[in-house]
Amino acid sequence: MLRRGFQAAVILGHHGARPGATHLLPRFNPASAFGSSMESLVSRFCQEMTEGKNYALPNASWGPDMLSLYHEFLEKTKTDGWVRVPSFRSNRDHIRGFKLPLELSANSDKSDWRLFTRCIEREGQGYEYVIFFQPSEKKSICLFQPGPYLEGVPGFAHGGSLAALIDETFSKTAYLSGEGLLTVNFNIRFKNLIPLGSLAVLNVNVEKIEDQKMYLSCVTQSRDQQTVYAKASGTFLQMPLEEDSSQH
Amino acid sequence: MLRSCTAGLRSLWALCGRREGAPRLSTDLPPAPRLFSTEKVIHKDWSLPNPSWSKDFKLLFDQFMKKCEDGSWERLPSYKHRSTQKSEDFKTYFLEPKLVKEERVSQVQLFTRGFEDGLGFEYVIFSNNDEKRTVCLFQGGPYLQGIPGFLHGGAMATMIDTALGSCAAIPGGIVMTANLNINFKRPVPICSVVVINSQLDKLEGRKLFLSCNVRSVDEKTLYSEATGLFIKLDPEKSLT
Numbered sequence: 001m002l003r004r005g006f007q008a009a010v011i012l013g014h015h016g017a018r019p020g021a022t023h024l025l026p027r028f029n030p031a032s033a034f035g036s037s038m039e040s041l042v043s044r045f046c047q048e049m050t051e052g053k054n055y056a057l058p059n060a061s062w063g064p065d066m067l068s069l070y071h072e073f074l075e076k077t078k079t080d081g082w083v084r085v086p087s088f089r090s091n092r093d094h095i096r097g098f099k100l101p102l103e104l105s106a107n108s109d110k111s112d113w114r115l116f117t118r119c120i121e122r123e124g125q126g127y128e129y130v131i132f133f134q135p136s137e138k139k140s141i142c143l144f145q146p147g148p149y150l151e152g153v154p155g156f157a158h159g160g161s162l163a164a165l166i167d168e169t170f171s172k173t174a175y176l177s178g179e180g181l182l183t184v185n186f187n188i189r190f191k192n193l194i195p196l197g198s199l200a201v202l203n204v205n206v207e208k209i210e211d212q213k214m215y216l217s218c219v220t221q222s223r224d225q226q227t228v229y230a231k232a233s234g235t236f237l238q239m240p241l242e243e244d245s246s247q248h
Numbered sequence: 249m250l251r252s253c254t255a256g257l258r259s260l261w262a263l264c265g266r267r268e269g270a271p272r273l274s275t276d277l278p279p280a281p282r283l284f285s286t287e288k289v290i291h292k293d294w295s296l297p298n299p300s301w302s303k304d305f306k307l308l309f310d311q312f313m314k315k316c317e318d319g320s321w322e323r324l325p326s327y328k329h330r331s332t333q334k335s336e337d338f339k340t341y342f343l344e345p346k347l348v349k350e351e352r353v354s355q356v357q358l359f360t361r362g363f364e365d366g367l368g369f370e371y372v373i374f375s376n377n378d379e380k381r382t383v384c385l386f387q388g389g390p391y392l393q394g395i396p397g398f399l400h401g402g403a404m405a406t407m408i409d410t411a412l413g414s415c416a417a418i419p420g421g422i423v424m425t426a427n428l429n430i431n432f433k434r435p436v437p438i439c440s441v442v443v444i445n446s447q448l449d450k451l452e453g454r455k456l457f458l459s460c461n462v463r464s465v466d467e468k469t470l471y472s473e474a475t476g477l478f479i480k481l482d483p484e485k486s487l488t
Contacts, residue, residue, distance in 0.1 A: 092396045100395060112367075112390050113438065116400035119368065119391035126362070149362040158359035159425050160409045164402020171394070171401075183401040187429045 038135050041176050045094050046086055056087040056131065061124025065199040065223055066145045073132045073141065085131040085140075085172055089118050098241040117168045125149045129165060131172055138177040138206035142169040144220075146196055156193040162200070162220065162230060163188050169204050170216045170234040177206045180214040180236035188232040198222075200229055212238045295326040295373065300366020304465050305387050305441045312374045312383065324373045324382075324414060328361035342422075342481060360410060367391045371407065373414045380418050384411035384444040388436065398435040405430055407444060408460060408474045415446040416456045416478035423456065423478040430474040441465050454480040 058067055076082040088094060090113055120126025128145040144165055152158030167186055174180025194200050200220050208215040214236045220229040297306050315321040360369045370387040386407050394400030409425055416423045436442055446460035456478040462471040 090393065090396065100397075113393045113396065114391045116392045116394060116403045120362065149357055150359050151357065152359060153424070158406070159428075160402070160406025161359050163405040163409070163428065164400060167400070167402040167405065168394075181395070182435065183432050185429075185431050186401060186405060187427070188405075189427045190425055 038176065038178070041179065042083055042133070042135060044098070045172075045176060046083060052088055052093055054086045054088065055118055056084060056129075059123045059128070061128055061145075061147070063145060063197065063199060066128065066143050069143055069199065069201070069223060070130060073143075077132070081134065081136055083133045083135065083176075085133050085176070087115075087118065087130070089114050091115055095241055097244055099244040101239055101242055115168075117165055120147070120149050127161070127165060131169055133173060133176050135176070138173070140169055140173040140202075140204040142202035142204065144200045144202060145198070146194060146200070148196055151196060153193060156195055157200075159188075159190055159230075162190075162194065163232070166202060166204075166218050166220065166230070166232045167234065169202050170218065170232075170236065173204050173206060174214045174216060174234075174236040174238075178209055178214060179238050179240050180216075181239040181241075182237045183234060184213065184237050185235040186232070187234070188230055190230050191228045192230075194220075194229050207233075209238075214238060291327065293325040294328060294361050295324060295371065298365045298370070300387075300389070301370060302387060302439065302441055305370070305385060308385050308441065308443070308465060309372060312372075312385070316374070320376060320378065322375045322377065324375055326361065326372070328357045342483070360406060363389065363391060369403070369407065371410070373411065375414060375418060377418055379447075380415065381445065381447040382411060382415040382418075384414070384446070385441060386411075386444060387441045388438060390438055393438055395435065398437055401430075401432060404432070404436060404462070404472065408462070408472070409476070411444040411446045412458045412460055412474070412476040413478065415448060415458055415460075416476075416480075419448065419451060420454075420456050420478060420480040422481045424481060425476065426455075426479050427477040428474060429476070430472055432472045434469060434471050436462075436471050442471055443467075449475075454482065456480065 058070060062070070073082060074084065077084050086094075092113075117127045117129065124145075125147040126149045128147065129142055131140055131142045133140045142165065144162075146157035146161060150157045150161040152160070163186070166188065167183060170186075171180070171183070199222070201223055202218055202220045204216055204218045206214055206216050216234045216236065218230075218232040218234075220232070221227060222229070297309055301309070312321060313323065316323055360371070363369065367389045368391050370389060371384055373382050373384045375382045384407065388399045388403055388407075392400055392403035394403070405428065408430060409428060412428075413423060413425065441464075442462050443465060444460050444462050446458055448456060449459050450457040457475070458478065459473070459475045461473045463469060464471070
């Protein structure tokens with residue numbers, strides 16, 4: 001749930017002089033904004049779907065590293081307050097009953113639209129990942145196993161595929177931590193290659209929330225933390241969803 | 249920051265000779281002749297119009313093909329698979345043998361070409377070697393969604409990486425991404441066409457500093473701006 005951000009200047013009410021730039025967002029009233037508690041955000045976002053597949057579950061393609069770490073965190077969901085974030089084919093499935101702010105509403109709801117990191121259906125071929133979120137610390141862990149369709153350098157994951165998953169993990173974390181919605185800035189420093197089929201662990205933290213913007217950081221490393229694959233940071237704009245009275 | 253290409257610096261994108269998926273090494277080895285039954289599939293050039301391309305996209309494509317006529321611009325072909333020989337060459341030169349898993353070589357495909365027509369990344373890159381800049385025409389399909397109706401930031405980041413990489417490869421040959429910094433200004437609607445203009449800002453030894461902007465076809469909307477640092481690979485040094 002996030003993507004392109006708007007310039008902060010527009011948010012704060014400076015009417016930009018850029019040719020063709022329309023005033024896209026309503027003025028925010030800080031006093032009333034973002035009233036949803038984290039609990040309600042988590043429960044709204046993480047509601048299990050009765051129809052449609054939840055991709056954040058193990059399948060036959062998951063290697064032993066990924067499986068064992070997954071089970072470790074599953075235990076923590078019972079004891080330490082961690083939440084396993086379900087993952088559906090489209091972000092629309094996460095926000096049933098709600099919709100994007102008016103200016104961001106797309107014209108039609110085509111059923112063949114897919115979340116980028118869930119675009120490759122075949123098990124083990126593309127993105128295999130699951131995100132666990134810790135509400136009290138505003139942090140997430142994402143377990144990532146890249147498949148052969150994500151190749152860049154022969155035998156290794158394309159940097160763009162990692163960038164996309166970091167952005168995606170940022171997005172889920174930002175939303176659950178305070179309705180962060182759109183990426184405004186994204187910075188990534190690549191350090192080492194991730195071999196296809198191996199496990200990479202993304203550690204995401206919310207560093208700061210200020211002026212309707214959320215600042216997040218991510219370190220991607222091997223399970224034993226001996227190899228750092230990449231470091232990234234991102235800035236997200238907070239935007240509350242609107243109630244969708246047309247949906248049942 | 250990067251000190252050398254060996255220990256500190258890795259990453260994904262190796263654009264060999266600026267032809268994605270069909271690398272030519274800087275040592276210019278001729279490909280060993282091989283016969284595969286799927287040879288035609290392997291060598292299909294994906295940077296050519298197909299029915300999923302919108303009218304805008306085709307018009308812009310034709311405009312740039314015209315610019316290629318006098319030789320100042322060049323359209324870069326784009327392949328889904330590297331031939332096995334070329335993959336082997338790359339691994340021999342740049343990677344430690346024990347770290348490369350052999351089993352799944354035949355299943356891999358370049359990330360940005362793993363989709364059916366129109367569903368994922370539809371793009372073509374035109375290169376101006378004298379001016380050291382590239383123009384990438386990109387149409388993002390419905391499988392690249394983030395917020396419903398709009399392109400995923402990560403998909404845009406992947407294309408920016410691709411576009412900057414193609415530009416870095418003009419002077420740099422085989423290059424890899426070190427850093428990317430992207431400022432998103434406006435969300436890009438799914439299935440719209442954008443133009444990514446990339447240029448080389450600075451060259452320092454093996455470090456290439458580039459920047460790009462992403463605009464609508466009529467240039468009135470600025471979707472994002474980005475900078476990147478790429479590293480020219482040294483055939484004497486292993487990456488792993």
